[in-house]
Amino acid sequence: MTIELPLQGAHLTGGLERVSWWNGRILTAEDMTDHQRAVDEADRRLGRTGGAGVVDGLFVSRRPDGRSVDVTAGLAVDETGETLALGTDVTVHLVPPPGPAARTPPADFVACRTVPQAATVAGTGVYLLTIASAAGSRGAAPGSAATGVGASACGPRFDVAGVQFRLVEIDIGGLAEAGGHGKGDLGVLASLRSRRRDPRLRNVIAHVLLDTLVRARSLLAPFGPPGRYTPALQRLADGGTLAACEVPLAVVVWAGDRADFVDTWAARRTPSTAPGAWPSAFIGARGSDGGLPVLLQFADHLGALVGPGVPPAGRLTREARQHFRYLPPAVLLPLVERSGQQGVDPSVFLTGLRVRDGGSMVAGRVWPLLTASLTAPVVDLDADVVLHSYTVEEAVDAGAGQPYLVLAADHLRHLATPPVEDGRPVITGVSPPGDHEIGSRITVHGRNFAVPDSHNTVTVGGARVRRFHAGTPGTALVFDVPSMPRVPRTASIVVSNEGGTADTPISVIAPVVVPQGALEIAEDLADLAGKQLDPGETVTAHWLVTALTDVPGVYTFSPLVSGSSNVPDRVWLETAAVVDDAGNEKDTFELAPATAGSGEAVRIGIRITIPVGTEQADLALRCTLVANPADPLLNRTSSLVLLTVSGKMQASDPRTTFGVPFLVGGSGGVADDGALVMAPGDRGQMLIAERFDAAATVTYTASITPATPGFWVLEQPTPGPSQEIAVEAGSPGLFGVTVRSLREDPSPSRTLRVQVSADPGGGAEGYVSFVRLRLRNS
Numbered sequence: 001m002t003i004e005l006p007l008q009g010a011h012l013t014g015g016l017e018r019v020s021w022w023n024g025r026i027l028t029a030e031d032m033t034d035h036q037r038a039v040d041e042a043d044r045r046l047g048r049t050g051g052a053g054v055v056d057g058l059f060v061s062r063r064p065d066g067r068s069v070d071v072t073a074g075l076a077v078d079e080t081g082e083t084l085a086l087g088t089d090v091t092v093h094l095v096p097p098p099g100p101a102a103r104t105p106p107a108d109f110v111a112c113r114t115v116p117q118a119a120t121v122a123g124t125g126v127y128l129l130t131i132a133s134a135a136g137s138r139g140a141a142p143g144s145a146a147t148g149v150g151a152s153a154c155g156p157r158f159d160v161a162g163v164q165f166r167l168v169e170i171d172i173g174g175l176a177e178a179g180g181h182g183k184g185d186l187g188v189l190a191s192l193r194s195r196r197r198d199p200r201l202r203n204v205i206a207h208v209l210l211d212t213l214v215r216a217r218s219l220l221a222p223f224g225p226p227g228r229y230t231p232a233l234q235r236l237a238d239g240g241t242l243a244a245c246e247v248p249l250a251v252v253v254w255a256g257d258r259a260d261f262v263d264t265w266a267a268r269r270t271p272s273t274a275p276g277a278w279p280s281a282f283i284g285a286r287g288s289d290g291g292l293p294v295l296l297q298f299a300d301h302l303g304a305l306v307g308p309g310v311p312p313a314g315r316l317t318r319e320a321r322q323h324f325r326y327l328p329p330a331v332l333l334p335l336v337e338r339s340g341q342q343g344v345d346p347s348v349f350l351t352g353l354r355v356r357d358g359g360s361m362v363a364g365r366v367w368p369l370l371t372a373s374l375t376a377p378v379v380d381l382d383a384d385v386v387l388h389s390y391t392v393e394e395a396v397d398a399g400a401g402q403p404y405l406v407l408a409a410d411h412l413r414h415l416a417t418p419p420v421e422d423g424r425p426v427i428t429g430v431s432p433p434g435d436h437e438i439g440s441r442i443t444v445h446g447r448n449f450a451v452p453d454s455h456n457t458v459t460v461g462g463a464r465v466r467r468f469h470a471g472t473p474g475t476a477l478v479f480d481v482p483s484m485p486r487v488p489r490t491a492s493i494v495v496s497n498e499g500g501t502a503d504t505p506i507s508v509i510a511p512v513v514v515p516q517g518a519l520e521i522a523e524d525l526a527d528l529a530g531k532q533l534d535p536g537e538t539v540t541a542h543w544l545v546t547a548l549t550d551v552p553g554v555y556t557f558s559p560l561v562s563g564s565s566n567v568p569d570r571v572w573l574e575t576a577a578v579v580d581d582a583g584n585e586k587d588t589f590e591l592a593p594a595t596a597g598s599g600e601a602v603r604i605g606i607r608i609t610i611p612v613g614t615e616q617a618d619l620a621l622r623c624t625l626v627a628n629p630a631d632p633l634l635n636r637t638s639s640l641v642l643l644t645v646s647g648k649m650q651a652s653d654p655r656t657t658f659g660v661p662f663l664v665g666g667s668g669g670v671a672d673d674g675a676l677v678m679a680p681g682d683r684g685q686m687l688i689a690e691r692f693d694a695a696a697t698v699t700y701t702a703s704i705t706p707a708t709p710g711f712w713v714l715e716q717p718t719p720g721p722s723q724e725i726a727v728e729a730g731s732p733g734l735f736g737v738t739v740r741s742l743r744e745d746p747s748p749s750r751t752l753r754v755q756v757s758a759d760p761g762g763g764a765e766g767y768v769s770f771v772r773l774r775l776r777n778s
Contacts, residue, residue: 016041047081051271052247058086059264060129060250066258068093069129071165071249077271079237079244082133084163092129092165094252094259124193124255126172126205128236128267132246134164167252168241172205175232180213184382185325192255200325205251206266206297207326207378208232215290216377233269261304265297291374295328306334307342316345321352321381329409330373332366334402346389346405353381358388360475361406361416362428362445366392369408369415379409386410390417424500425449425456430493436481437511441469444477444504450497453477460484461491461508481508517549517593518633519623522654523641524603529651533643535612540579543621543638544601544654547591553634554626556588559606560637560673562774563749564617572617575609583607588626608643616644618751618772620674633660637674639771640751656756656769659687664738675774676739676752683715683740686773688756696760697724702737703753704775711745712752712775714738741777750775 005011019035057074069092076084139157173189181204189205191198198204207213209232236242248267253260270292305323306315315336320327334343379385390406408416427446436442450456453468456477463482471478477495484491488509495502524542533539547553559576561569578587581603594600606621618640625634639658642650661676663669663684668677676684688700701721704712715738725735737754755770 016045043083044081047077047083048079049081049273050077051273052077052079053269053271054247054249055271058131058249058268060262061264062259062262063091066260067095068097069250069252069259069262071131076131076247076249078132078247082245084131084133084247085161086131086163094167094254125169125253126192127252127254128168128170128242128248129250129252129262130166130168130242130246130248131163132166132243134162136160136162165249166246168236170236170241172208175235176204176208178230178235179208179211179232180217181208188325192253197255197260199323202253202261202263202301203324203326205253206263206301207294209251209266210294210297211290212294212326212378233267263297263300265293265300268293291328291376294378295331295370295374298324298328298331302333302344306344310342312336315342316348318344318349319351320349325381327379327381327407328373329376329379329412330369331407332370333405333407335405343402343404350387350389350407353387354385355387355389355407358390358408358413358416360472361390361392363392364429365416366406369406369412372415373408373412376409376412388413388416423448425495425497425502427493427495427502427504430504430506435488435507435509437509438481438483438487439511441478441480442506443471444479444493444495445475446477446495446502447475448497448499449474449477449495450499455497457494457496459492459494460506461489484508512627513551514627515547515549515551515553515593515625515634517547518660519591519636520544520546520548520601520657521621521623521636521638522546522601522657523639523652524654525641525649525651528649531649532647533610533645533649535610535614535645538575538607538609539643540583540605540607541619541641541643542581542603542605545589545591545604545621545623546594546601549591549593549634552590552592554588554590555634556624556626557604558587558622558624559608560620560622561608562618562620562640562673562675565615567611567614569617571611571614572608572619575611577607578621579605579607581605610643610645614645616642616647618774619643622672622674632662632670636660637670637672640674640774642772650770652771653758653767653769655767656688656758658754658771661686661773673774675776677776677778678741679777680741680743683738684775685736685738686752686754686771687736688754688771696727696758698727698756698758699724700735700737700754700756702755704739705751705753706747706749708747711742711747712750713740713742715740739775741775744777745775748776 003011003013016038017034018038019031053076055075055077057072058076059072059074061070063070070089071086071092072089073086075086078084137156137158138160141155141157143155173186176185176189185204185208188198188200189208192201211231214231230238233242233248237244242248248269249264250268251263251266253263301323305318333346333349336343336345379387388408388410390408392404392406406416425446425448427444429445430436431443431445444458451473453471453473458465458468458477458479460482461484463484465479465482467479469478469480488507490505491508492503492505522544524544528539528541531539545555547555557578559573559578561572561576563569564572577585580586580589583605585607589602589604591602592600604621606619608619620640621638623634623636623638625631629635639652661670661684663676663678663682668679668682671677676686678684699722702714704714737752739752752773752775753770754773755768757766757768759766
């Protein structure tokens with residue numbers, strides 16, 4: 001009967017009943033149960049606003065034993081609006097495992113009581129693995145028997161909402177007939193119970209459940225009654241095979257005593273509230289939601305045929321018609337062109353199909369083509385259909401990664417290539433993308449370019465291109481960006497020939513010139529000399545950095561801390577910052593070329609706070625050349641500055657410079673933290689240079705600390721330690737210190753210290769310089 005209501009008249013039938021709370025009311029367990037039911041019902045109503053289906057996760061995969069599956073954590077919503085959350089990955093046994101079954105205590109709040117009890121597997125057949133809500137109790141809470149009738153002295157502390165899994169056998173043949181599948185598909189499905197199963201079985205089962213034929217044929221009479229378009233899974237729900245409170249996760253095909261295969265995308269659906277009738281069944285969210293599983297199911301099925309674990313010989317012999325009756329209207333086929341790649345051989349895979357070579361298409365058309373394919377009818381390979389294959393220009397030109405072929409149905413070919421022009425040149429893209437340096441090689445992709453390339457007039461920013469490299473006649477012009485004034489700037493590539501003119505803009509920048517030479521890094525700690533460092537104090541250590549290079553370069557600088565006592569190195573680094581000579585935080589500097597010994601150095605510092613509770617640490621400045629971070633002479637770490645808490649700082653005079661340490665044969669080298677790494681038996685060396693305007697004499701000493709015998713040894717150099725070395729005016733006094741590793745050293749704090757004492761002569765005051773270098777074997 002029809003209920004008649006006046007305006008603003010309250011209609012309470014079917015409304016949500018919430019417990020009314022008021023002072024003096026006696027509270028019972030039944031009241032709390034009613035309150036919880038009202039909350040649960042409100043949540044379910046909210047859940048129904050998004051529709052039923054799998055929201056995230058819950059992917060199903062067959063385990064090697066074939067008698068169980070893995071299900072990943074995830075979330076789903078059933079038809080009642082109940083959320084089904086699986087918090088962790090689980091293994092679900094499709095047949096009872098050995099041992100007694102676990103018992104779940106009952107609970108009061110159970111949303112789904114309508115899931116039929118069914119055996120796990122009833123033999124060979126097609127099954128759906130579903131997830132539904134379940135509940136149990138956890139913990140215990142005391143009660144009081146004095147509170148009245150029905151009271152208990154003890155009860156559960158929590159009622160826990162969980163999930164359960166069920167395996168539901170379905171009549172796949174009946175669904176196929178209802179979905180308009182003919183004798184050919186019914187024969188494929190019947191082969192499940194024969195000794196020789198048709199290899200197209202997985203494909204046909206998937207398309208029965210994905211409603212591909214029903215959707216395509218409904219377009220012939222789109223204005224029929226809404227019930228005309230009934231999805232297969234909805235038919236199972238209408239017939240009582242599926243309960244409203246369970247959500248399908250995957251198809252499990254059982255043959256003999258184990259699962260033959262598991263197909264997730266054949267049964268998985270995305271939540272949607274769009275109606276199933278015209279036009280939303282074919283366009284919009286409902287339309288694309290129906291087409292996306294078709295594409296994903298094909299990709300998953302193809303991966304099982306040519307993916308990991310499949311021998312190369314098996315991949316190369318796969319034919320589409322042997323394994324697929326239906327294809328999505330547009331797919332990407334991975335190709336095998338190099339050893340180890342997983343894909344198909346198109347000359348074999350496309351055997352027996354009417355495939356026309358569509359040539360090349362630009363990458364920008366691939367995704368629009370796939371998007372449009374989600375609402376297009378599938379391709380029936382048993383019909384006399386025409387397919388078009390395309391290579392992607394940019395992917396072929398890049399020559400890297402997995403090559404692939406685009407395969408599209410005839411009714412989508414217009415999306416792969418634009419309409420034919422009247423012979424005018426067309427530019428469709430430029431590779432590589434991004435900025436283009438003067439002198440760098442680029443490829444202009446397009447159509448209707450004159451053949452040979454020299455019959456095209458090509459300019460970039462007005463500068464004529466005089467020479468072309470080998471490209472693709474008519475569709476790709478390859479050349480070097482010519483020189484032009486006023487860069488960087490946006491410049492137009494213009495291609496002209498007898499058919500007309502085409503142009504496209506690109507960004508042109510000046511060529512990047514990488515500096516060549518070396519860096520000198522000298523300590524400049526005069527303002528800290530003799531200073532006592534206290535916990536919590538902030539100090540700044542400076543270095544003088546000189547670029548002995550041919551051209552300017554941009555460098556980044558960062559602090560390094562090692563050998564910290566009592567506190568981790570990172571505690572020091574949390575307060576460390578690179579600063580310029582004025583104390584401003586700055587980690588990137590452009591260093592101009594300097595003449596050796598001219599004093600044209602940049603003063604760079606590290607500001608750092610001494611942590612409380614530490615005794616000492618080594619601090620170093622790391623320099624990286626942005627244009628070439630692999631050059632060892634221009635990517636350096638300074639010598640180690642020892643920061644001793646409550647001790648006085650020692651300052652090394654910057655007039656002595658120390659070269660980059662290096663190995664004399666062997667394997668290893670200088671690590672990012674500046675340590676010299678060498679294997680036992682190898683030898684490493686450090687060069688030392690003194691430069692004076694007048695003649696001078698220097699002496700040096702070298703030592704390894706801690707001085708544990710048997711691990712490292714200083715080889716006898718010439719000149720030797722403490723021997724006076726004469727340095728002529730204006731020339732560098734070069735000498736070296738060599739250290740050899742005897743055996744694997746367990747100490748992480750072994751340090752080589754070289755001290756140089758200089759007497760400039762002529763009455764000038766002498767000075768002392770030193771360097772500390774970490775040594776290790778790995």
